[in-house]
Amino acid sequence: MSALEGAFLYFKYIGFVVVNDEYRIDVSDTVVTLNGKTERDLKSSFGVELRYIEPDKYQFIFKSGFHEFLNACPGVGELANMLPSCTQQLSEFLIIDEPDIGLAIAQDTLYNDALLLILEELAKYSGESVESLFDLIKVQILRDLNTILMRDVDDFSLSLGEHTLFESRNRERTLRIESRNSVKVAELSDIKRIICDEKEDEYEVLKKERWQAHSNTKMYSNTGLNYTKYHVGEDKRLDLFEYVYKSQTSTQEKCLKRTIQRLV
Known part of the structure; x- marks a missing residue:
């Protein structure tokens, strides 16, 4: 669920x-090795x-x-x-x-x-x-x-505001719910620390920038981000859906984006 x-x-x-x-x-969908080689570059x-x-x-x-x-x-x-x-x-x-x-x-x-x-x-x-x-x-x-149809998002009841759904040393999931001029917006940020041989990572930086990270070009070393957003119009139908996954390790960077936008 x-x-x-x-x-x-x-x-x-x-x-x-x-x-x-x-x-x-x-x-x-883009995958680039840190030596600059593009392994995948899909746009559709x-x-x-x-x-x-x-x-x-x-x-x-x-x-x-x-x-x-x-x-x-x-x-x-x-x-x-x-x-x-x-x-x-x-x-x-x-x-x-x-x-x-x-x-x-x-x-x-x-x-x-x-x-x-x-x-x-x-x-x-x-x-x-x-x-x-x-x-x-x-x-x-x-x-x-x-x-x-928003079939996966209709069972829980949470108030407007920000909610920490899960928190540990290496992972944090946060849900933010807002109402903007009759448009309902829900954002889910799921960030994790990628455990590897390198001791350095930018997990704490990503935590501070969790609500901006999906829309900028900056990558955060040895971390992974799953970001999901729904905009629901006054007519209770989906106006906009955004999904972003981005990660960076010592060997490669990945960035996957998917948007669904209702046309007026």
């Missing part, structure tokens, strides 16, 4: 939302529309950038780089809210002709089955939909 769940008793929305929404999703951006068909049924439609979405899928990305331009075709997924398992993609989505063509090409390159590749894609789609 996510620690951010506590922030969103304020934001819980009961009932059927009938307004369709469009979102822009941006992903960047894609547009999706969420259509509310019934209280327990949704259509998740790629309006643009489906090829870039595939590039950002772990286990699929490198293969997607080999695909022809057919991946520019729009793809739609029917998602059902199952009582026992939660959100699930309808299996007949697999037989969408455009998607099936893409997966068959991927299967040729990888040796994986179409079904296993479809599963990799499903994980990413359902993760984004769970985020948009």
